[in-house]
Amino acid sequence: MKYLWMAVGMSALLLGGSGCAAFRANVSDVNVEQGDHMRAQFDFRDLRAISAEVVDQMLASPFLNKGSDTPTFAIKGIENRTSDYLDTKAITDTMRTKLIQSGKVQFVNVERRADLASEQGYQAANATPGTGAEIGQQAAAQFMMTGSIVEMKQSSPRQVRVSKTKQRYYQLTMEVTDLKSGLIAWTTQSEFARAERQPLIGW
Amino acid sequence: MKKGAPARILTGGAAAIALAVLAGCATQALNSARREFYQGRFDQANTTLERKVPHKDRVLFLMERGTVRLFGGDYENSAKDFVSAYDRLTELETYSLSQGGASLLVNDNIQDFRGFPYERTLLHAFTALDHFALSHWENAAVEARRLIESLSPEKLGDYPDDAYSRYIAGVALELIGDTSNARLQYEKAAALAEHAQLDPQTGRFGSGKSASANPENELICFVLLGRAPAPENMVYPDLGLYAEIYDGNKSLGRSQLLTDVADLASTSYQKDAAREVAKTISRIAIKETISYQIEKDNEALGALARIILIGLLEQPDTRRWETLPRYLEVARVPCPPDLKEFTVVFKNSSGHEFGRRTISTPLTKQGSTFVSFVRDIPR
Numbered sequence: 001m002k003y004l005w006m007a008v009g010m011s012a013l014l015l016g017g018s019g020c021a022a023f024r025a026n027v028s029d030v031n032v033e034q035g036d037h038m039r040a041q042f043d044f045r046d047l048r049a050i051s052a053e054v055v056d057q058m059l060a061s062p063f064l065n066k067g068s069d070t071p072t073f074a075i076k077g078i079e080n081r082t083s084d085y086l087d088t089k090a091i092t093d094t095m096r097t098k099l100i101q102s103g104k105v106q107f108v109n110v111e112r113r114a115d116l117a118s119e120q121g122y123q124a125a126n127a128t129p130g131t132g133a134e135i136g137q138q139a140a141a142q143f144m145m146t147g148s149i150v151e152m153k154q155s156s157p158r159q160v161r162v163s164k165t166k167q168r169y170y171q172l173t174m175e176v177t178d179l180k181s182g183l184i185a186w187t188t189q190s191e192f193a194r195a196e197r198q199p200l201i202g203w
Numbered sequence: 204m205k206k207g208a209p210a211r212i213l214t215g216g217a218a219a220i221a222l223a224v225l226a227g228c229a230t231q232a233l234n235s236a237r238r239e240f241y242q243g244r245f246d247q248a249n250t251t252l253e254r255k256v257p258h259k260d261r262v263l264f265l266m267e268r269g270t271v272r273l274f275g276g277d278y279e280n281s282a283k284d285f286v287s288a289y290d291r292l293t294e295l296e297t298y299s300l301s302q303g304g305a306s307l308l309v310n311d312n313i314q315d316f317r318g319f320p321y322e323r324t325l326l327h328a329f330t331a332l333d334h335f336a337l338s339h340w341e342n343a344a345v346e347a348r349r350l351i352e353s354l355s356p357e358k359l360g361d362y363p364d365d366a367y368s369r370y371i372a373g374v375a376l377e378l379i380g381d382t383s384n385a386r387l388q389y390e391k392a393a394a395l396a397e398h399a400q401l402d403p404q405t406g407r408f409g410s411g412k413s414a415s416a417n418p419e420n421e422l423i424c425f426v427l428l429g430r431a432p433a434p435e436n437m438v439y440p441d442l443g444l445y446a447e448i449y450d451g452n453k454s455l456g457r458s459q460l461l462t463d464v465a466d467l468a469s470t471s472y473q474k475d476a477a478r479e480v481a482k483t484i485s486r487i488a489i490k491e492t493i494s495y496q497i498e499k500d501n502e503a504l505g506a507l508a509r510i511i512l513i514g515l516l517e518q519p520d521t522r523r524w525e526t527l528p529r530y531l532e533v534a535r536v537p538c539p540p541d542l543k544e545f546t547v548v549f550k551n552s553s554g555h556e557f558g559r560r561t562i563s564t565p566l567t568k569q570g571s572t573f574v575s576f577v578r579d580i581p582r
Contacts, residue, residue: 079341079379080341080344080345081344081381082345082348083345083348083349083352084345085286085342085345153352155357157357198296198297199297200296200297200298201297201298201300202297202298202299202300203299203300203301
């Protein structure tokens, strides 16, 4: 018994002395390009991977490499058809950033149109002649970029077990539609599936 | 039994009583908030529910506060509460051995509240109402998918399905253009609520032409009436409440009952009853054995142990989502394209009016469909 108490005491001393990390608040940077997924749900690593994949495919496609003119796009959003609250705007924001940085595509700012009109109105009323933005000179989009993300799930059936396995499959479809003809000028899909196992019994 | 063990058991019992007293404070807050809610004092009820929440009752608090906020018009925060409740429920899918073991010695109230399956499904149906009110159609569809999953055989087991929740899922999917999946939900709702004369193809009510006609503009109003009785209440007379919808003096139609929560609660309670009885008998046997062991050393201490363990700690778990309405109904009626407000007249089974409300909010529009909801609580 005496030895047991000594062992407990020593352990407590060691824990206290070393300042066991598990008992301390801790903040550290995470490398967004490395690391594992914590759950099967769509996460920031998926957002980065799926956006990069779509952009790479688009930049390599004949659609963007057949003429000398830089096409003008308008992004109209990605439809969330999953059972999770996904920030699909974050996906289009990432794609748009990469595409603009490539220099092969330009975008009209659809989301800030009300702000643009407001600023132009202000300038028309208050700016020094010749310095204000001319009204009616905005570039028109030639193409509309849209998409949808779907999810399918399956889980192990009800049975005697100590853990359950869930699989999630995500598929992102992106389309670029020619606003003049209404034809889909380019499209691609990106997909992935992931499984997670959760204990049914815990402490 | 070694010397000192009875004292340790009694200390444990005293600790359990202390916990029960603390939990009692939380229950008091919940009961106050529920009373305030049914008096139409939504802000007061919300303030009451701002208090610190015991971890085990977190889901129940969020369900109640989400409901208070939903009918008080704070849709954003109501949705946040409901989604947080769902997230917590997902964590609780892992059974806690410590809580399960302790519940065998104390009572079921020390376990985390998860609610019956129908309560977990209605959580999504109510969140969808928040999203409808905010015109967040895609988010409403997210809830529809979660709702459908909660009604899957793996999750539902042999607990009862719910026509109203199926219908909400159908509407949410229809409003984002997913008509084929919407139809599947309408079909299931129609099969569950045959009396409602629901056309599974269109989601409209009535027989023949009226159900299949495609009005230029229509109003879908979810009508929530009455107060759900306690599940252990085996006798709950049918009050036959419904609502008539008016645009000015013109009657647009009436609501149709899809789900009586009393039925869901009673059926679910009966399903669990046998298991609960077996568990209670086992628990009392364990407590009696402990008391007997103590009694062998010290008669007075044994009697005290029996009073604490069986007399004081043996309490049934009666926690439930009490702000739930009883009748979950839907009115889907043609309406003018410029609908700004409408009047809901609440009636009982004999057609006698017992209240009316003019609704201008929530009233949102997606395409040619107006969506709203109303509950017969004084405002």
